[in-house]
Amino acid sequence: MRSTGSVKLLLFVSFFFVSVSASDTFTQCLETFRTNGNATGGTDFFGRPVNDSRDAVGLTYEQCMASCGTGQESFSWSVFSQQFSAWLLPWLALVSQLPFGAESRIDNLISVALTVGSPTLAAFSLVITALNTRWANDRFSAIKYPNHENAAKALIYLQQVPLRLTTRDGLLASLIIIPENDDWWDCLVDRLQQTYTWTIAAATSVAWVIIAFIFTIADSVMNLGNNVNSSGQGAGILWLWLVPMVVGWLWVPVCSFEKLRAAIDKANEIAFVATPEEPAQANYAPEINPPRLANEVSHMQGIRMHNKKGVFTQDAARTAPVFNYARIWEWHSAVEMIAQAFESADRMAKRHTPVNSGNEWTFAEERRVTHHRDNRIGSLGQVQAYCGFDGPEDERTPPMPSGVWKRIFVASLFALGLQWSTTASAAITVLFTPTTGLGCRSGSYILYGIVSTMIWLTLLLSSYLAHLAKLHHHDRGDSSSSGFDFANLAEGLATFLRRLSTFAAVCNTLCIILACVFQFSDVFSTCYCNSSVLGRGAQHAYNVIAPGYDYDITRAAWIGGIILASGYAVLFLFALHLILELSNDIINN
Incomplete structure (x- = not known):
């Protein structure tokens, strides 16, 4: 069976090379046309008709x-x-x-398809992750309650997973309040420390691509007239978005799925929960009912990870960073709920009100210790109240903080700028290459950018519809209902848009x-x-077929396209660095 398949593949490749080499070169076709002095249809370099076919250069x-046929120019392996x-x-x-x-490998392949098929989506996920990192840093910076720094660090790292918070039974409040859970936060953060960072291999790969690109650009500009129709000048500029993507993700905290799951599972093995007081007790006694x-x-x-069956969009459960777009709403809600609980505890501590209201406030003997463990x-009820939760059975809808749409808007501007600075630059280099104007090459670049942008739009809409459906189901008190209502419609439309966009991303990747x-x-x-x-x-x-065209305008367009694309890539990285630099107070502490 393998030999039969190999023969078929060889026959197909042979047919392809025979077909592409069937036509003569256009230069030979023009020479044949020139021998007929009475022929019409010849042009000069600017497309103007010439009276004598011997003066034709196109x-x-x-x-x-009519003269050259509908086939392509002969294939040249060396070129x-x-x-x-x-x-x-x-x-x-x-x-x-x-x-x-x-x-899984399938999820990794999908992430490759989404990244290459939609650089807009990839850039959006990168920038929104950086903006979220800065926001989480700012959100916890004013809080002074124990473990607030570890909470910010953990939540920043956990942007790659769908978070599930449980406020009932004192589970979340106990993580925040009781001192036995200090080790829980330390364990979680220690295991989530960034591992994907600058390495010799990554730095060498980026440097090699940049150096090769510079040398190739210089050679193509100096030898502009050689193989101008098959030159990859535009193609090289089109892929320039990869440099800020690779460098950017080396700056942003990223973990693998195995490390994320192991960190949460290992930390949850040592999580403690406060116990309810006995009805006969006047005051809670920790020696009688310890956590x-x-x-x-x-x-x-x-705090735990949602499994794939527990999320409303499958992309939210995929931990590759390009899928961070699908976790925007749930992640912000989780961070806001935890931050509000920390704020409530911090306010009570600043008033010198202990968790057990029946006790007096105990001042720490050491200056560096701001909150005595006593x-x-x-009790469970006291811990819940200290965090601002109503009671042991409180299971509230996570709040949505302000500023989410502002960060989405800023990330969208950055992403669209990176996509279209490279796409437009690549198209410009081909549009001003003779014959000037929109053609197959520039058209394919523009189509690639349009499809990339549409994929980003539909996936972002899909994630928001899934979020709305989840809120509706939560408010109604069930996770799956029968009947045709808004939640089911939104959930179905979100799934359809996600699958359609993924398919489009695969096609866009292959097509480009x-x-x-x-x-x-x-x-x-x-022709x-x-x-x-x-x-x-x-x-x-x-x-334009004959050599001798004045390429000054083309050379200027090529140089302009290079400056536009590379300039925005540098600006993109500079802005990303500033965003993350302002977020390092907690991450690097």
């Missing part, structure tokens, strides 16, 4: 079709290998340096790689593509 679209290895291969190799770390291990009291945990001991390969292999070197029929229309389209 052909109109109609004449090109293809040189262009492919110089303009595309380094970028494909750099994709391997993106952070993946999902639970117990949470896993001995309840199968739930104060002030943090109390094929578009680059087609350009290098002269598949686009046809239709070289004449820029898409932009000029068949009546005004023409194909």
Whole structure:
């Protein structure tokens, strides 16, 4: 079976090379046209008709079709290998340096497809993660209650997982209040410390791609007229967004799925929960009812990961960082709920009110100890009240903090800027390459950018619809209901949009790689593509064939496109660095 498949593949490849080499070069076609002095359809370099065919340096679209046929220019392996290895291969190799770390290989493959198929989505997830990091840092910076720094660190690292909070039975409040859970926070943060950071391999890969890109750019600008139709100048600029993506994720805290799950599970093994006071007791006595291990009291945990069956969108359960877009709403709600509980405890502590209101406030003997552990001991009901929860059975809807849409808006601007600075620059370099105008090459770049942007929009809408459906089910008190209502409609539409966008991302990834390969292999070197029929229309389209074209305008457009794309990439990284620099008070403490 393997030999049969190999034969079929060999026959297909042989047919492809035979088909692409069937046509003569356009230069030979023009020479044949020039021998007929009475022929019409010849043009100068600007598409203007010439009276004598011997003066023609190009052909109109109609004449090109008549004289040269509908096939492509002959395939040149030397040109293809040189262009492919110089303009595309380094970028494909750099994709391997993106952070993946999902639970399964399928999830990692989907993350690759979403990243390459929609750089807009990838950039959005990166920037929103950085903005969330800064916001969480600011949210906890004014709180002075024990473990507030560890809480901020843990929540920043846990942007990659869907969080489930349990406020009932004192589970969440006990994590915040009772001193026995200090080790819980230390254990969680220690295991969540950033591991995906600068390495020699990552730094070498980024440096190699940048150096190769600079040398290739310089060579192409100096030798502009050589193989201009198969040059990968535009393709190389199109992939420039990868550099800020790789570097950016090396700055942002990222963990693998295995480490995230192990950190939460290991910490929850040592989580304690306050116990309720006996009805006969006048005051809570810790020596009579000491805190117990949470896993001995309840199968739930104060903070844990949702499994894939417990989320309303499957992308939220995928831990690769590109899926952070799907966890925006739930993560913000979880952070706000924990921050409010810490704030409530901090206010009570500043008033010198202990958890057990029947005791007096105990002042610490050491100056560096601001909260004596005796002030943090109390019954389940007292711990709940200290955090601002109503009672042991309180299971409230997590609040949504202000400023979420503002951060989404800022992240969207950054993402769209990175996408279209590279896409527009790549299109400009081809639009001003003779024959100037919108053609197959520039059209494929623009289509790639449009599809990428639409994927980002639909996935963001999908995540918001899933969030609305979850809130509706929570308020109604069930997780799945029959009937046709808003929650079911929103949930179904969110699933449809997510699957449609994922499929579109896979197609967009394959199409842009094929578009680059087609350009290098002269598949686009046809009368239709070289004449820029898409932009000029068949009546005004023409194909510049003969050498000698003045490439000054083209060279200026190429240099301008390089400056635009690389300049925005540098600006993107600079802004990202500033955002994270302002967030390092807690992360690096």
